[in-house]
Amino acid sequence: MSFPYLDLAIAMSFIFLLLALTCSTLNETIAGIINSRGKTLEKGVVELLRDTGLKDKVYAHPLIQGLQKTMTAGGRLPSYISSNNFALALMDILTGPAAANDHGALVQGVAQLGNSPLKTVLTAVLQNPKFATDQERLEAWFEQGMGRVSGWYKRTSQVRVFVLAAIVTILMNADTLKIARTLWNNPTISAVVVESAKERLQKGRPDAESLPMVNYDNPDDPTASTPTVVLDKDKNIVSATDKVSTPEKDIVSPDERKLLGQVMGWQGDWYDDWPGHADHGFVSWIFYLLKERLGGWVITILAISLGAPFWFDVLNKFMNARNAGKPPEKSSETPSAQSTPPAQPQPAQAGQS
């Protein structure tokens, strides 16, 4: 049976998924190279302490330095500081030779900060009646600050993905409208893309969100759950089970790259291929490109920015619609995860509380 519109929707969702995966891989690589998380954390600590000198002291404290890879030798900034370590390090610095948990010495240390904004902030923080100890008060203050840092990091990452989406789109000349026309006018390519999309769905969702949060390893103890997440020594989430980091899900395979080459690219759009190149100059070609391609590029950039997991879900829904009436496809995880999700559920009409 032929479903031309549905096949087109499937093919477009699949192409957006592959492009989003490409950008996601690039983003992670860049974030790792420039240590984006560590730099954002450092910026957050400076913002919190409002004193770069004190920040340097905190970062130089053995409790924090232990997290750094030989920073003095050009090592990397830590990408995570626990509230416990931060509070203890700050207390130790402010109390000087006295014990870190000496309240009097801590208050005196804060008083010696001069007329800095930090003195005002810490004086208020150390009077917070919600907590029993100075350490808890400082931990809560730090955690609150780190909430803002997470927000910054997320926004920075989103901006980076958007920029990468623009670069990838233009480099690959991924004009949504042109791609759609190619697929619509060439059922053979469209059919190949749909088949590849089916294979991609078999690999599972391209992130860890579809994995369980915990496992219950002992069937006789339903209160003993084991977290499926493992953090590295910098407290970055690495993986939990082998299933988490299956690379196949997160990378574009060579066959898929070839497929992308068949539906997008600069063939026919290069300056030399442009019919007007003999009579008009390079600038006219740029204007021609913008007129012909800009709309499609913008759609592609916006689509990529939605992310690979999103397009996986959309692709799954279209594939389910195409397979309507057929049993759900199986994957390699839990029986429940094996079923492809149903079409968007109807609002509950009964049984709603």
Next chain:
Amino acid sequence: MKSIKKLLLIAPLLAGFSLHAQNNTVVLKRAFVEKYKDRATIDATFIVDRAHKKPNAPSADGDMHVAGRAQKEVGLPMVAEVMNAAQKGQAAAVTEIHAVEGKNSAVPLTGAWRFWFEHPAKQQVQFDTVPVPGNTNPDHSFEIHPISKFDTNGIAGSFQNVPGFTPYDAEKAFSYYEKLKVTVSATPSAVTISAAKAQYNYTEFKMRLAGTPKKLADGGYAVLADVDGAGDEAVASNVRMIFVPGTPPLQQLVSDKLGNGDEMHVIGIPRINLNAISSMVAVSGSTPVSRKLPYEMIVVAVLK
């Protein structure tokens, strides 16, 4: 015609934007999570602010909604619900609910706690002052549902099939539950849980116990089970099932000495599994972790 064709070409994009779900956030006290993660029920002193004049029709689920406040024990906008509320066994409780409605007097209440993003607000923080609800169904993520005891009226017997009501089928509902996502993070004193709006109460399913039931601190039981749909196809595995003290489902579980491999045909209500959330944040701390939403089922009726 050309513009229609263009619209069709970008249909996936448009569909994609429309399916982009919004998340809602609840900040729970970590002590609360630790206290209730392995309990079936919660005891609360509950102020009844607004109640349904009469229970829902059996075809709509037969519940009676009661909106109110339990500032001390729950500290969140909430509702409590009586199951099979039109039946005789629940008459005294329903009468008393109406007697105290709007009187601002706190009444002892026990029932299955239920944390589920069915009618969520954008953000709610536990133990902030809970406003007086303006209707019987305010924005809430927390319920006591079903109630097993209201004041001195024990209504654990209401945990049974609702005649005339058709629950959701297992394949549809569990496929949906399994697809839900959650993001959690924690501080030393709080746990932040974010998820999209969720639905599908009252699901009928067959479960095959995967271990020995374990008694919980409040007298309830928990057991892991695999779930089958109507056609005996597996739809979920290792789901924690919760049995509420004094209810017919728990009585059957205990009296029949059910264990590994035994089957039950039941109706259940989903709730977030705080045991899983607790284990996760113990490891991940303030690092936000996004995973499949961990859920468990409150067994509210046994079917023949």
